[in-house]
Amino acid sequence: MYNRVLLKLSGEALSSPGNAFDPQILKNLALELKEVAALGVDLAIVVGGGNFIRGKLAESVGIERVQADYMGMLATVINALAVQSALEQEGVPTRVQTAIEMQKVAEPFIVRKALRHLEKGRIVIFGAGTGNPYFSTDTTAALRASEIKADVILMAKNGVDGVYDADPKLNPEAKKYESLTYMDLIQQGLQVMDTTATSMCMDNDIDLVVFNMNEPGNILKAVKEDITGTVITRERKE
Numbered sequence: 270m271y272n273r274v275l276l277k278l279s280g281e282a283l284s285s286p287g288n289a290f291d292p293q294i295l296k297n298l299a300l301e302l303k304e305v306a307a308l309g310v311d312l313a314i315v316v317g318g319g320n321f322i323r324g325k326l327a328e329s330v331g332i333e334r335v336q337a338d339y340m341g342m343l344a345t346v347i348n349a350l351a352v353q354s355a356l357e358q359e360g361v362p363t364r365v366q367t368a369i370e371m372q373k374v375a376e377p378f379i380v381r382k383a384l385r386h387l388e389k390g391r392i393v394i395f396g397a398g399t400g401n402p403y404f405s406t407d408t409t410a411a412l413r414a415s416e417i418k419a420d421v422i423l424m425a426k427n428g429v430d431g432v433y434d435a436d437p438k439l440n441p442e443a444k445k446y447e448s449l450t451y452m453d454l455i456q457q458g459l460q461v462m463d464t465t466a467t468s469m470c471m472d473n474d475i476d477l478v479v480f481n482m483n484e485p486g487n488i489l490k491a492v493k494e495d496i497t498g499t500v501i502t503r504e505r506k507e
Contacts, residue, residue: 270493273311273387275414275422276302277407280320280348282427282482289320290351299355301488302392306361310492311387313417314394315410316352318344338402342369345406349396350374362391368400368409380416387417407462411469422475423491424462425482431499432461432479449501451477461501470501477501 283298285291305312321344327337349365356363364386365375375396376382386393398409414422434457435443451471454461461467461479470477480491480498490496 270308271310271420273313273417273419274305274492275313275315275410275417275419276488277410277422277424278314278316278348278352278482279425279427280317280344282425283316283348283351284320295351295355296358297485298352298488299359299361301486302356303359303361304489305492306390306392308492309390311417311419312392313383313387313413313419314349314352314392315406315413316345316348316394316396317406318342318348320344321347335402338398338404339369342397342400345398346371346374346396349394352394356392362389363394364391365394365396367397368395369397383417393417405463405466407466408469411462411466411473411475414475415469415473419475422470422477423488424477424479425488425491426479428481428483429479430481430484430497432459432501434459446499448505449499450505451501451503454501471503474503 283290283294318341322340327340328334346367353363353365366378366383367375368378370377383393395413398404398406399412410422432446432449433443437443451467454467455464478491478496478498478500480487480496482488487496
C-alpha cells in the first residue's frame with residue numbers, strides 16, 4: 270500500500286450534465302476519501318477546473334492567454350473549496366492551500382506547512398494550479414507530488430479505466446496498456462498528461478496510476494495497489 274498519495278481529480282469528475290457540482294458525486298467522493306484517510310495514508314489532492322472553464326477554451330473565444338489561464342486557476346479554487354466542504358461534512362480534517370494568495374479563502378501554499386498537515390492526518394487540497402499561466406493542472410500535480418515527496422500520483426479519469434493506444438470511445442478495437450514507462454508516453458505521443466508533467470514525474474521517479482474513478486471503491490483500490498488501471502513508471506518493471 271502507498272504511504273503518501275497525490276490524487277489528481279478533473280473538474281468534470283465532480284459534475285453531472287447541467288450541474289457544475291453534483292452533490293451525490295461529492296458526497297460519494299468524500300466517503301471514499303474518508304476510508305483512505307482512515308488507513309493512515311497521507312493524502313493530497315489537486316483538482317482541475319474544467320467543469321467551469323479551461324484556459325484554452327477561454328482563449329479560443331478571444332480572451333488573452335494569460336488572463337484565460339488565471340480564470341482557469343480560480344475555477345480550481347472553487348472546486349477545491351467544494352471538495353473541502355464535502356469532506357468536512359463527513360468529519361474529515363482538511364486544508365486548502367492555494368498558489369495564488371487569497372487569505373480569506375484558504376492558506377497560501379507553503380510546502381513545509383503542507384507536510385505538517387499531512388503528518389497530522391489532514392487531507393490537503395491544492396488549488397490555483399502552480400500560480401503561473403502556461404502550466405496545466407497535470408504539471409501542478411507532478412510539481413506538488415515532487416514537493417511533498419509522494420509515492421504516486423493517482424490520476425482519476427472520468428469514464429476511462431486506463432491508457433489506450435487509441436480513444437476507446439471511438440475505436441472499440443483500442444488496446445489497453447497495463448504498464449508503460451514515461452519514455453513510452455513521450456515517444457508514442459500518448460495523451461495522458463502534458464510533456465512538462467511527464468518529464469517531471471520521470472525525473473523525480475514518481476509512479477503514475479491511471480484509473481476510472483466512476484466505479485465505487487476504485488480510489489481505495491488504487492491506494493492499495495489493487496486496481497486494474499495503467500501503471501506508468503520511470504523504468505520498465507519486469
